[in-house]
Amino acid sequence: KNQVEQSPQSLIILEGKNCTLQCNYTVSPFSNLRWYKQDTGRGPVSLTIMTFSENTKSNGRYTATLDADTKQSSLHITASQLSDSASYICVVSESSGTYKYIFGTGTRLKVLA
Amino acid sequence: NAGVMQNPRHLVRRRGQEARLRCSPMKGHSHVYWYRQLPEEGLKFMVYLQKENIIDESGMPKERFSAEFPKEGPSILRIQQVVRGDSAAYFCASSMGPNTEAFFGQGTRLTVV
Numbered sequence: 001k002n003q004v005e006q007s008p009q010s011l012i013i014l015e016g017k018n019c020t021l022q023c024n025y026t027v028s029p030f031s032n033l034r035w036y037k038q039d040t041g042r043g044p045v046s047l048t049i050m051t052f053s054e055n056t057k058s059n060g061r062y063t064a065t066l067d068a069d070t071k072q073s074s075l076h077i078t079a080s081q082l083s084d085s086a087s088y089i090c091v092v093s094e095s096s097g098t099y100k101y102i103f104g105t106g107t108r109l110k111v112l113a
Numbered sequence: 114n115a116g117v118m119q120n121p122r123h124l125v126r127r128r129g130q131e132a133r134l135r136c137s138p139m140k141g142h143s144h145v146y147w148y149r150q151l152p153e154e155g156l157k158f159m160v161y162l163q164k165e166n167i168i169d170e171s172g173m174p175k176e177r178f179s180a181e182f183p184k185e186g187p188s189i190l191r192i193q194q195v196v197r198g199d200s201a202a203y204f205c206a207s208s209m210g211p212n213t214e215a216f217f218g219q220g221t222r223l224t225v226v
Binding site for chain 2: 041089
């Protein structure tokens with residue numbers, strides 16, 4: 001069964017600190033992996049997208065890594081800001097041509113001043 | 114170029130009533146996807162539509178739920194005879210094609226009382 005699991009479920013950090021969120025997936029065949037940020041009451045917004053051949057992708061203070069062999073991904077947030085407080089969702093797409101995203105349940109990040 | 118527009122943002126219905134959720138895709142996008150997010154769960158695929166066609170409705174409940182994307186106008190997700198279990202956030206996404214980036218709307222939060 002295709003699944004995407006994320007950890008931790010929730011995380012609280014102080015402003016300015018770094019953090020790393022984890023994603024494990026069993027989706028096969030694999031096309032690409034996305035990280036989304038979802039603010040409370042809003043729709044998901046794409047942060048990064050990686051295909052099978054990519055190991056790392058950065059978007060400002062967000063850096064995503066992908067190990068397609070172990071089927072693991074991480075999202076590293078550097079120098080966190082209060083506005084980073086949100087849910088971060090790992091989304092995996094099946095093989096190319098398939099539109100059905102498999103969503104993880106997300107990690108709820110809270111950044112405190 | 115406005116993003117994906119969903120309305121209403123919040124909808125309250127009594128048990129047994131009908132709920133109609135609207136989604137206007139981004140300009141130039143002819144592919145629309147509907148997802149449902151139950152509390153504390155990840156988004157789940159419901160249906161994929163192109164103009165005037167339902168491509169895949171494998172995620173839709175067999176009864177009471179229907180979706181359309183007419184030649185003119187927004188896509189509509191219709192839920193008949195709503196029950197309390199239908200309470201959820203319903204997100205719409207659109208893309209230019211099945212293999213291109215999908216952009217999400219803000220969602221419609223349906224509450225059945």
